[in-house]
Amino acid sequence: MDTTQHERHLAEVSDQGFTIVPNVFSSQRAEAFARRIREIEHETLKPLQPNEKEEDSSFLRTAGLLRLDRMFWDVPIDPIISSLVEGILGPNFLLSTFTGIDLKPRSGTVQPLHPDDALVPVPRPHAQPIGCTVMWVVTPFSKSTGGTRLLPGSHREPLDLLFDQNDARLAATIQPELVPGTALVFDHALFHGAADNPSDDWRLGMQVSYHAGWVRPYTNWFRTIPIEEVREFPEALRDQLGYQTFHGIGTAHMTPGSYRESYVNREAREPRISLE
């Protein structure tokens, strides 16, 4: 990508909260990703949770891709995307989450519009992006297939919309038409969400999310204290090291495998990370 294009993408993220990068990966790679993720779904889909019904969820999320197949290693570090992410977040940014999102055919929306940094309690608009998400478009995205919904410019707006999804502003939501191989890059502060998928086909994307490099403690406790020693610590101390989640953020429930994304599952997420 030349400097002018690079700068244009960064300006779009700053102005409208998102940008669309074409031709990041080939259609052959898209097909290979789809094949592998569907295999993983087939092999690992967790059973319905107590009180969970199939209709509680509109998509399957596949976690642990980095451990499941080497073919996914190149995704978060793609050079074009990495240089854009560095332009948005600064150097030494961190991979925050990396999952497959496969929207069920003929499914209604379960996921409300939300910013990915809704739990970050600092005033909006943020002085600078705290994180950004890159959606790798694996199968076609559009209104008729459940393409990601975006509310342009909403990265600068207050959180109110999170609590009032009937607001007239919802009418301004767009669902860009994106072909496989495209990357949709957005500031975590942008309101967005999964959509209805009225088609007969599953709609697959890979959600690759990053945080700025400064979102971390001075010391990396996970690397400096072996888990056998952590097990001996008082619970309050383990919590401070990061073995407690923040409203489900920092969870270890995203171990390799697929699960239904539903509010039932959300409630089941553990407040503390198992040391087993």
Ligand SMILES: O=C(O)CCC(=O)C(=O)O
């Ligand atoms: O699948 C999509 O289109 C968006 C998913 C999303 O926004 C999320 O899971 O946070």
